[in-house]
Amino acid sequence: MKSSPRWFTETPQSNSQRYVERFRHLAASGVDLDGEARLIDAMVGRHARILDAGCGSGRTAAALFSRGHVVVGVDIDATLVAAAREDYPGPKWVVADLVDFDLPAHGYAEGFDIVVSAGNVLSYVEVGTEVQVLERLHAHLKPAGRAVIGFQIDRYAIADFDRHVNLAGFVLEQRFATWDLQPWSASAEFAVSILRKP
């Protein structure tokens, strides 16, 4: 592990297991956990190559796999990835730091059509590593590929994000306030940004 994500430094050690149990309970209760996946599915052709960056315990990657896509989920939290492997066979699961991950070294040589990063991943990386993370996402995309990134803006200022996006070589194409595409406004608490690799 190269970085110290806020996911670890700002939460108790029991956080990962509690997160797994919370999402297992929500899934068993029939709560809709697939909203982000439905948006991504609508943005790509069939059998697309999709990278779930910061996949957690796997809900979004699994929903995309069930729609016929080729999906790789990457996360630094080994507890969450172990739960993803157990609960959702199908996607490929990789424990790695988004700061320096390299999927070709794991045998996944081909680039991705789209990256999804749902549920506050970028606002839980180590402060100061955001550009590196965005650069790694950019490097794993095919030319003209897109990245869709959602986070609460009280944890990561949108002006900082926009600066980091440009430094990493992305172009911001669209922004919404929710994953069901409610309009973005200055009073929004959440941002869903669609970035393009030019």
Ligand SMILES: C[S@@+](CC[C@H](N)C(=O)[O-])C[C@H]1O[C@@H](n2cnc3c(N)ncnc32)[C@H](O)[C@@H]1O
């Ligand atoms: C709030 S969880 C969201 C998980 C999942 N995307 C979801 O929506 O259910 C944030 C995730 O970001 C991951 N994360 C934070 N920094 C990371 C890094 N540097 N490398 C890989 N994963 C990271 C954490 O391990 C955690 O799984």
